[in-house]
Amino acid sequence: MTPIINAKNxxxxxxxxxxxxxxxxxxxxxxxxxxEQRVAVDDIDFSLDEGCLAALVGPNGAGKSTLIKMLVGVLxxxxxxLDVMGLDPFNxxxxxxxxxxxxxxxxxxxxxxxxVQDSFELHRAVFGIPxxxxxxxxxxxxxxFNLDEILRQPARTLSLGQTMRADVAQVLLQQPKILxxxxxxxxxxxxxxxxxxAALRKVxxxxxxxxxxxxxxxxxxxxxxxxxxxxxxxxxIFDGTVNKAVDTYGNYRKLRFQFTHxxxxxxxxxxxxxAMPKMLQRIATRRESLELSTVLASDDVxxxxxxxxxxxxxxxxxxxxxxxxxxTLKEVILHVFS
Amino acid sequence: xxxPSRGRFLPLARWAGLEAYVQAARVAIRQAxxxxxxxxxxxxxxxxxxxxxxxxxxxxxxxxxxxxxYGLSTLITYFSLGWVLRMIVDQRLDGNVAALVQSxxxxxxxxxxxxxxxxLFAGFVGRGCLRFCFYALPAILMLTTLFGEDISLxxxxxxxxxxxxxxxxxxxxxxxxxxxxxxxxxTMNHQISWTxxxxxxxxxxxxxxxxxxxEPLFRILELLPFQYLYFKPIQVFLHPAEIWNMLxxxxxxxxWTLGLALCNRTVFRAxxxxxxxxxx
Ligand SMILES: Nc1ncnc2c1ncn2[C@@H]1O[C@H](COP(=O)(O)OP(=O)(O)O)[C@@H](O)[C@H]1O
Ligand SMILES: [Mg+2]
Numbered sequence: 001m002t003p004i005i006n007a008k009n010x011x012x013x014x015x016x017x018x019x020x021x022x023x024x025x026x027x028x029x030x031x032x033x034x035x036e037q038r039v040a041v042d043d044i045d046f047s048l049d050e051g052c053l054a055a056l057v058g059p060n061g062a063g064k065s066t067l068i069k070m071l072v073g074v075l076x077x078x079x080x081x082l083d084v085m086g087l088d089p090f091n092x093x094x095x096x097x098x099x100x101x102x103x104x105x106x107x108x109x110x111x112x113x114x115x116v117q118d119s120f121e122l123h124r125a126v127f128g129i130p131x132x133x134x135x136x137x138x139x140x141x142x143x144x145f146n147l148d149e150i151l152r153q154p155a156r157t158l159s160l161g162q163t164m165r166a167d168v169a170q171v172l173l174q175q176p177k178i179l180x181x182x183x184x185x186x187x188x189x190x191x192x193x194x195x196x197x198a199a200l201r202k203v204x205x206x207x208x209x210x211x212x213x214x215x216x217x218x219x220x221x222x223x224x225x226x227x228x229x230x231x232x233x234x235x236x237i238f239d240g241t242v243n244k245a246v247d248t249y250g251n252y253r254k255l256r257f258q259f260t261h262x263x264x265x266x267x268x269x270x271x272x273x274x275a276m277p278k279m280l281q282r283i284a285t286r287r288e289s290l291e292l293s294t295v296l297a298s299d300d301v302x303x304x305x306x307x308x309x310x311x312x313x314x315x316x317x318x319x320x321x322x323x324x325x326x327x328t329l330k331e332v333i334l335h336v337f338s
Numbered sequence: 339x340x341x342p343s344r345g346r347f348l349p350l351a352r353w354a355g356l357e358a359y360v361q362a363a364r365v366a367i368r369q370a371x372x373x374x375x376x377x378x379x380x381x382x383x384x385x386x387x388x389x390x391x392x393x394x395x396x397x398x399x400x401x402x403x404x405x406x407x408y409g410l411s412t413l414i415t416y417f418s419l420g421w422v423l424r425m426i427v428d429q430r431l432d433g434n435v436a437a438l439v440q441s442x443x444x445x446x447x448x449x450x451x452x453x454x455x456x457x458l459f460a461g462f463v464g465r466g467c468l469r470f471c472f473y474a475l476p477a478i479l480m481l482t483t484l485f486g487e488d489i490s491l492x493x494x495x496x497x498x499x500x501x502x503x504x505x506x507x508x509x510x511x512x513x514x515x516x517x518x519x520x521x522x523x524x525t526m527n528h529q530i531s532w533t534x535x536x537x538x539x540x541x542x543x544x545x546x547x548x549x550x551x552x553e554p555l556f557r558i559l560e561l562l563p564f565q566y567l568y569f570k571p572i573q574v575f576l577h578p579a580e581i582w583n584m585l586x587x588x589x590x591x592x593x594w595t596l597g598l599a600l601c602n603r604t605v606f607r608a609x610x611x612x613x614x615x616x617x618x
Contacts, residue, residue, distance in 0.1 A: 014614060074448045074615050094451050102449040109446045111365060113372040118365070125361035126450050 003047035004178065004210055005071065009080035012041040012066050040066040042234035043080070048212065048227060050177075053204050055221040056214040058231035059337060064214035065104075067231070068182045071212065072102045085177060098127065101171030105183035108163050109170060110155035116166045117151045120173060127174040137173055140206075144199045145169040161192030168196070172203060179203070181213040185220050193217075197224050218330040228329070230336060237336065242329050249336050250327040251298045255279070257310075259290045260318040267317040268292060275309045290320075358452050363464030370468055381425075381473055388421045392485065406550060412576060413547075414488040418481045419572045420544050423503060425473040426466050427510035427567070431458065432531050435518025439609075440525075442616035455515065455602060462511045495575045498584055502571035505591040509566055512598035513538065519602060522609035543569025563594035 018034040019026075041063045048054045056064045069075035070082060073089030073096050082089060087096045103109065110119040124134045142148055145165045150158055158166065164184055171179065179200075185193045197220060203209050215221055221228065228245050230238040238245055259265060265285060269292070273280050283294040306324070313319035327335070370377065392414060399410035408416070435458070438444045447454045482489055517534055524530075539545055542564040549556055559565060570591060574584060 069445075069615055072449055074445050074610075076611055093448065094453075097449050098451045100449070104445065107443065107446065111369065113369050114365065118368070122361050122365050126358045126452050128357070128451075 002050070004050040004085055005046075005048040005212070006083040007044055007046050007071075007080065008082075010041055010044040010067070010070065010077055010082060011039070011079040012063075012070060012075065013078050014038045014040050014066075039234055041070070041077075044231075044234070044236050046229050046236050046239040048210065048229075051204070051208045051210055052227045053201070053211045053225045054213070054227040054229065055225040056212065056229050056231060057218070057221055057333060058216070060216060061233075062231040063234040064216075064231060065182055066234075068180055068212070068214055072100060072180050073097060098174065099177045101168075101174065101176035101179045103164070103167045103171055103179075103181050103184060105164070105181070105186040108155060108167055110158075110163065110166055112156050113154055115152050115154055116147070116158070116170075119155065119166070120151075120170055123170050123173055129174055133175075134173060137175065141169045141172055144202055146195070160187050161189065161196075164188060164192070164196060165199070168199070172207075172209075175207065176209060178210040178212065181211070183215055184213060185215060185217055193220060194223075200224060218333055221333075222329045228333075230333065232337065246327065246329055246332050250332040252295045252327065253298060253301055254325045254327060255294050255296060255306075256321070256323045256325075257292045257313060257319055258321040259292075260320050262287060262290060264317040264319075265290065265292065268313055268319070271312060271317060272309065275312070276305060359456060359460035362452075362457050362460035363467070366461035366464035367468045370465055377472055381476070384421060384425060384473070384477065388417060391417050408547060408550070411488040411490065414485050415490060415576060416547055416572050418478075418485070418489055419499075419575060420568050421481070422474045422477050423506060423568055423571065424544060425477060426469045427507055429462060429465050429469070429514065430531075431462060431511065431514035432517035432535075433528070435515060436521035436531075439518070439521040440616065445615045448610075448615070455599075455606060458515065459508075459511055466507060495578050498578060498588075499571055499575040501588055502566070502574050502591065505588065505595055506567050506571050509563065509591070509595045509598065512595060512602055513567075515602050516598065516605065519605045519609060522605075522613045538564055538567070541565075542567035543572070547572075563591075563598070566591040566594060 014037070016036045016038055017029065018036050019029070020034070044063075044067065056067060058064055066075065070077050071084065071089060073093040076090050084096070085099060089096050109123075110116060111122065120138065123129075124131070129137075138147075142151075145168065147166065147169055150162050150166055153162075155163065155166070168179075168181070168184065181200075185196060188196065200211055200213075201224065204211055211224075213220070213224065222242075225242060227241055228238065229236055230245070238248065240248075257268065259268060265287070269280070269283070269285075272283070272292075278300055279294050279296055283292055285292055301324075310319065310322045313322075395410060395413045395417070399413065403409065404412070438447070444454070447457065517531060541548075541559050541562065544567070548559050548565055548569045551559065570587060574587070578584065579587075
């Protein structure tokens with residue numbers, strides 16, 4: 001498959017005016033501004049396939065929003081090449097934005113004082129959507145995003161979750177090839193997040209819309225995305241499928257043992273020390289829940305010996321439960337960034 | 339649920355590819371009428387700005403006499419027209435644009451396939467129509483009731499006045515836009531806006547007819563575009579000249595406006611290339 005988004009050596013440097021404390025410095029800076037350069041996006045290479053659900057992930061300040069702004073054509077890059085659907089987003093902005101939908105979580109595109117329906121009507125005219133297509137599409141979106149209750153409400157009276165639903169539905173009216181969402185779940189409660197994620201997944205499967213989200217909320221990424229681009233300090237540290245990310249960075253397993261009595265813990269530790277000394281290095285004891293937990297490199301996992309150990313723990317020191325898990329994407333990402 | 343096709347002129351606008359802009363104008367009107375208190379308060383605040391002149395002029399020339407051809411009736415008509423024009427074009431777009439730039443809200447405009455400047459002009463036209471109906475017409479009614487015998491609205495000059503007023507309208511938009519766009523480069527504040535507006539009021543003939551200024555100053559102001567905001571349209575109304583002169587004046591006004599529009603386009607393009615979108 002040919003990539004729909006292709007970035008090569010992408011770079012953005014911000015110039016920040018330094019502010020020094022004190023009134024005198026404030027006056028001085030009017031005449032002699034003191035600038036500092038901040039590399040927000042540092043030589044980034046990545047590509048995304050058509051139809052994928054991709055996440056740009058990274059801690060605050062990693063450069064996610066900067067990258068999104070370049071991807072949607074509102075920020076000029078300082079170096080590198082960017083090709084999205086065969087266009088250069090910044091230089092072909094007018095033509096380009098016809099085929100994308102953009103929502104910034106911190107800001108709504110709805111008309112503040114007018115109803116959602118009025119916003120949609122303006123949006124239709126701005127994008128030149130034929131009325132018949134518009135009504136068809138709106139019908140589908142109404143069900144997907146639960147719009148009936150809010151269509152006639154002024155945007156300023158909507159809750160955060162409703163605003164986001166309306167905002168995303170609005171940009172889907174023009175049937176975009178790519179949907180860009182910057183922190184779409186910021187400030188939303190768990191239920192709103194869940195319903196937004198469900199709707200986005202449906203949009204992706206129904207219309208084959210490529211979706212690119214940035215988020216610092218790893219749960220969102222985990223439940224929504226098929227691809228991740230991990231960003232840190234303006235650099236890409238990983239670009240690939242979620243499975244590949246978990247395989248690459250999650251080459252360890254989490255083990256958990258639960259016992260019936262507190263006295264069992266000490267005995268269990270002794271047994272483990274004898275049977276699998278490697279496991280003892282990172283073992284954590286939680287007395288309140290009578291648990292021992294640890295991680296083991298995938299290569300060190302030896303089923304036969306583990307089962308044998310579990311059996312002995314059960315017979316000799318009251319083991320009640322035993323589990324071994326693969327790390328989740330969320331844990332893998334936390335692991336990478338820590 | 340039905341989404342009725344609204345607006346009688348929309349099919350025509352759609353055909354001309356202007357539907358987005360017609361909708362933008364309609365939306366601007368509907369947004370403005372969401373704040374009826376603002377409309378009302380702004381309307382009643384204009385008399386405070388202007389009525390003083392009328393009393394002053396009446397006190398000076400009530401018993402006859404004139405200065406440089408400006409007698410009681412001419413001055414009352416001059417300030418009445420200035421008042422009405424001002425009510426239509428004084429939309430403080432500069433502050434709105436500066437706020438869009440500083441809050442990063444401009445990004446919402448940039449991700450839509452419409453020209454930012456044209457789109458804002460459409461809104462300016464919408465609000466201009468609203469202001470014409472809600473401000474200008476009542477103001478004309480009020481002024482003619484109060485100073486009936488001194489205001490002369492002869493029909494022969496109205497046509498030229500309207501043409502000049504249209505140029506003034508567009509020029510006012512371009513000037514407010516230019517001031518607003520500087521927010522990309524400077525941290526704009528109310529003080530700058532206020533000072534610039536104050537100066538423009540003075541050198542455009544809103545406060546004093548320009549030919550009452552000292553001769554050298556008047557000669558300089560005649561070389562600048564600002565006279566086309568108030569002085570020229572009102573002059574055309576008060577002292578219609580030869581048709582060729584009026585046509586020439588109109589052309590020069592249009593060229594100035596075009597120049598400002600090109601300047602705004604350049605400034606905006608430079609701003610996008612050199613500047614960042616704030617927020618998020
Ligand atoms: N308009 C701006 N001017 C100067 N620096 C900025 C601007 N926007 C962002 N930055 C800086 O660039 C870096 C990346 O910011 P951003 O892209 O917003 O990160 P993220 O969205 O991942 O939190 C940060 O260090 C931030 O301080
Ligand atoms: Mg961000």
